[in-house]
Amino acid sequence: MGESNASLQLTPDGNLRHFLSIDGLDRAMLTRILDTADSFIEVGERSIKKVPLLRGRTVVNLFFEPSTRTRSTFELAAKRLSADVLNLDIGTSATSKGETLSDTLLNLRAMASDMFVIRHAQSGAPHFIARSVTPDVAIINAGDGRHAHPTQAMLDMLTIRQHKQTFAGLRVAIVGDIQHSRVARSQIRALNTLGVDEVRLVAPYTLLPNRPEVLGARVFSRMEDGLKGVDVVIMLRLQRERMEGALLPSESEFYRMYGLTEEKLRHAAPDALVMHPGPINRGVEIESSVADGPQSVILGQVTNGIAIRMAVMSMAMSGQLGDRQSEQGEGVQAS
Amino acid sequence: MGESNASLQLTPDGNLRHFLSIDGLDRAMLTRILDTADSFIEVGERSIKKVPLLRGRTVVNLFFEPSTRTRSTFELAAKRLSADVLNLDIGTSATSKGETLSDTLLNLRAMASDMFVIRHAQSGAPHFIARSVTPDVAIINAGDGRHAHPTQAMLDMLTIRQHKQTFAGLRVAIVGDIQHSRVARSQIRALNTLGVDEVRLVAPYTLLPNRPEVLGARVFSRMEDGLKGVDVVIMLRLQRERMEGALLPSESEFYRMYGLTEEKLRHAAPDALVMHPGPINRGVEIESSVADGPQSVILGQVTNGIAIRMAVMSMAMSGQLGDRQSEQGEGVQAS
Amino acid sequence: MGESNASLQLTPDGNLRHFLSIDGLDRAMLTRILDTADSFIEVGERSIKKVPLLRGRTVVNLFFEPSTRTRSTFELAAKRLSADVLNLDIGTSATSKGETLSDTLLNLRAMASDMFVIRHAQSGAPHFIARSVTPDVAIINAGDGRHAHPTQAMLDMLTIRQHKQTFAGLRVAIVGDIQHSRVARSQIRALNTLGVDEVRLVAPYTLLPNRPEVLGARVFSRMEDGLKGVDVVIMLRLQRERMEGALLPSESEFYRMYGLTEEKLRHAAPDALVMHPGPINRGVEIESSVADGPQSVILGQVTNGIAIRMAVMSMAMSGQLGDRQSEQGEGVQAS
Incomplete structure (x- = not known):
């Protein structure tokens, strides 16, 4: 193709x-x-x-x-x-x-x-x-x-390049409902084409794509493992209709395991970027203090x-x- | 008036x-x-x-x-x-x-x-x-x-003039629900004012206007008669609500009698134009191969x-x- | 504040x-x-x-x-x-x-x-x-x-100044549902700041603000008293949902008491301006002949x-x- x-x-x-x-x-x-x-x-x-x-x-x-x-x-x-x-x-x-x-x-x-x-x-x-x-x-x-959703992926690449200058050597984690995300699909392709070192997908097994290795990505089901040492954390939007479809336990359960809190962010590199396509659900996908924190480049993405x-x-x-x-x-x- | x-x-x-x-x-x-x-x-x-x-x-x-x-x-x-x-x-x-x-x-x-x-x-x-x-x-x-609907009528006139250069000598058939059509009323007037030879209205009796001769038009209830030798065929949109009002038998019945098929079009002049105000209902008012065929000027009308x-x-x-x-x-x- | x-x-x-x-x-x-x-x-x-x-x-x-x-x-x-x-x-x-x-x-x-x-x-x-x-x-x-609603108040001030040149010495009546009106609140403030002589509020007691004297206005419950000698009559829109809330008797009752008719307008100065923010309800807040009459500046407001x-x-x-x-x-x- x-x-x-x-x-x-x-x-x-x-x-x-x-x-x-x-x-x-x-x-x-x-x-x-x-x-x-x-x-x-x-x-x-x-x-x-x-x-x-x-x-x-x-x-x-x-x-x-x-x-x-x-x-x-x-x-x-x-x-x-x-x-x-x-x-x-x-x-x-x-x-x-x-x-x-x-x-x-x-x-x-x-x-x-x-x-x-x-x-x-x-x-x-x-x-x-x-x-x-x-x-x-x-x-x-x-x-x-x-x-x-290729313009979304490219605005993310522009944001990464502004802060990191180059893609070589970067490790990037994409967190959330990868399975249903057109954004994630475009991001993975763009990151690999631009030559990052590693793309990681962090999600519960029910929300991972079927053959992630074909996409050129490693999968993690534990947030702490997936974020370890990464330079960029890209959160995805949680589609509430997925939860009704029983693919996810509950908002609070999801937040506990995959919400980006200050505590979880400490596993990433100290200067890791925090990204999100918006609109953000504070307290569901991301802690408010992280969304507004010094590592967040969310408004720059806009x-x-x-x-x-x-x-x-x-x-x-x-x-x-x-x-x-x-x-x-x-x-x-x-x- | x-x-x-x-x-x-x-x-x-x-x-x-x-x-x-x-x-x-x-x-x-x-x-x-x-x-x-x-x-x-x-x-x-x-x-x-x-x-x-x-x-x-x-x-x-x-x-x-x-x-x-x-x-x-x-x-x-x-x-x-x-x-x-x-x-x-x-x-x-x-x-x-x-x-x-x-x-x-x-x-x-x-x-x-x-x-x-x-x-x-x-x-x-x-x-x-x-x-x-x-x-x-x-x-x-x-x-x-x-x-x-005078701008619709005038865009039709522009389309006819582009292809036929002059209105003198032209025979034009308007086919469909004349009775309820503001487009037809404006077209008949414009065609007569611009001097075509003949305006024909082709429709079942229930969908013809009350006194067509006042409008300056001849009426036909059989498609084959109405299209015979015409230079322009103008199809009208079929308003589905008319069918519910029992003025029309059914979509398929209407198509059989008044739908513009390749076969019916052969009764018109070989270089007759096919026109329709859009949006077209393929297989209801007009056969797909006619709408897309060499005589169709439908997109030119747009x-x-x-x-x-x-x-x-x-x-x-x-x-x-x-x-x-x-x-x-x-x-x-x-x- | x-x-x-x-x-x-x-x-x-x-x-x-x-x-x-x-x-x-x-x-x-x-x-x-x-x-x-x-x-x-x-x-x-x-x-x-x-x-x-x-x-x-x-x-x-x-x-x-x-x-x-x-x-x-x-x-x-x-x-x-x-x-x-x-x-x-x-x-x-x-x-x-x-x-x-x-x-x-x-x-x-x-x-x-x-x-x-x-x-x-x-x-x-x-x-x-x-x-x-x-x-x-x-x-x-x-x-x-x-x-x-400060732009509405300022367009009213512009209209008054166009016709009266100055604000000094003017008496202005605001008539209708003052209590729920953001327009009235802004108008009262603007009129006083620009130095009119007197601001009058004309309404049934149920539709008056709690402490009108703080706003710098005198209150009247009878239209004839409120309009006596004023230079400007500003009608407010009647919000129909207030009537359902039982704050008002009925449209016809309101019109009888507070609708601006030719007869009531005679209590104002002969050259009094008639204003209304629109859209107007003819026969509810204002008589048609007044809305269209020589003292009306309603379209000028627009x-x-x-x-x-x-x-x-x-x-x-x-x-x-x-x-x-x-x-x-x-x-x-x-x-």
Whole structure:
């Protein structure tokens, strides 16, 4: 699947044209995304936070699964790139009138949309769209089923690089419900591609993936063992519906065993980073004093989320334009 | 009604100031709208799809009936004209606090709104507003009751002209639930005004209008007869609630008799256009291979929908400004 | 509370940095807000209604209580200042996933938001946020509990000044459910700060505040006495849920006693202004002929609402920037 993911996401000359998953992107491309995002960090600090890279472009946020938070970050990123943004809550729209997903997308494309940001409950939906429905519209995956959430993974990589400079030699623990997490899947791939020393998965056996060794990760069921000496601790969100499914004992039981407390954090390296994708459940996944403590970089992750989304949006738009013969010479230049 | 529709929609010197219905607009005005839309087609193909015609203007989308699709096309059209857009879902807003429709509109006008795009379940609501409530705000009818949907009709005219160059000599069949269709009513009027040779209505007797001859159309109850030799086939959407009202036998029965299949299409001219306002119900109103076939111009209609909306919005804004003495000399110029 | 409200809302050199309540702002500051708003009135009359004061700034409308009308006025005001606007209906968002209010706000701040416009059912929520959560984001109070609605009060002051030139010597009656009205609380404070001669509260005893003399107002339970000779009559909205709570007899009974009819209005000065925050309930709080009559300035209040919001948004943004050392020299200049 790596090969086809590469050819699907990249132009013949190796530029990004869709951003669907970390699979298929090599270390050089991930580094290029991080470097581009770095250049946008500065934009967020300016009083005028606009760059004209997507001026006159139409970005459609197509959220088949509701997520105000993620949608807002893409909306802000697109507006800071000067794009026109259309938010569609697809659950209440045309698809309910008997129209197929493909027809909905072809209609939006016919309105001269340039980019679709897609969140979908079904794994692989963004790939299917990029391959078979609207290959000439830049597709950004904003989370598909249990499969991938690549912008979340890349904002985490940006945060790690800001604090640790390099990935070589790092040991990173991912803690929580790995089994159902599209975020974890993307993180593991990104960490390995960028060359960390070791990825550890810490979870009860019921919440581990089936063949972790294929993913390039070691598994631990005891928090104390998993965190020992790590440089980065990435907590996952606990999905409450899993507990009702009897895969987990109870919130308090989970917190006792896998919640990140000050005490458990002492097993990690003294300068270990504490990360969490948010929104955080204080006292369920993480102790308040840890979330607000000196090792926490959680709010930095949020800031980096805007920069990463600006990076992949501008790079994919640029790659799409490079692909279109007819528009040669007037393409957007991403740095 | 034609006369009053003319004086209501046009300035004393014959420019558009509201766009409420095809009634009252002559062939020269419809042609001007099509020509203006043609100039915007090119805008949709540019990398920077913005023109500054409505810059600093405030367009309010007032949808008393929900329609994500139509609202999105007006929103995109307004943004490409550089307007500020406010979307109001009126069902959940002030009118539920006991405020009258007139007061809601006068309040929005007092906020210095320049244009209202109105969809309303009641026939004539946009006319009432343009005549009696806010005559100095440009009113665009986005569909009122069973009465009119003039931008849909005009995008259809634009599509026909693109492929057939002229309307003279054309025979056009409109197929489906004519009786309840505001789209059909506007199409029949536009086709006759633009000078086609013949408009045919194809439907079961229960779904035909009462006096089709007044509309300037011939009726057919057999699809094979109605399509014979026509140059354009316009399918309508089947409203499922009509079937529950016993006006129609069943979806499969309707498809058998009036669904546009490859076989039935062979009765039309070999180069007949296939049109549909969308969203399409494949296998209910139209066979998939016809919707996707070489004669289908359905996606072209969508593209033209943006251009037509840009055209009537910029023309009505320009006409309104011409009307206002106080703002003489700084009016927007529509091409 | 006045003192702390002053230091919370103002920079050390006396500029606005949040706009939370009239409390703590002196006559000079209220006058500065009115003067700034006056300069924006002219903007609403231009064909291009944009000024670049908030260009590249991100304004987040955080409505914990729904209010389409108030949200729309802030959205329009922000767009006319050229800001990027994000509308968040917080009821359906992250807070429902177990995230605290503080965490939601810190996350939005981390996305480089510059201003929060906050409506909240709890009195004091905007103050709490400005003091303890995100002091470096400009906070605008769009109505909190029964406490304050300061932009509504200031748009009323602007309307009075437009028609009466000065506040000295004016007698102003506020009529209706004073007890539960955040608007009335802000109006009383603003009127007294700006130096009117007398503020009168007209209501049944059940709807009067507990200690009106502390607020600086005289109370009247008979409409005829309360209106005698006043220069301004400000009607309040009747909250229907109060009637169910048995604090009021019935709509018709209320209208008979406190509805503003032509007959009752004759007790006021002949050139008395008639004001109402909208949406109006004709025949419940006010007679139609009075709402539409020559003394009514209700629609002028709406127009002024946009100007006042533009004024406090641009002034608070400017004050915030003055506070930030790092951005010295590139701050927005409000007139």
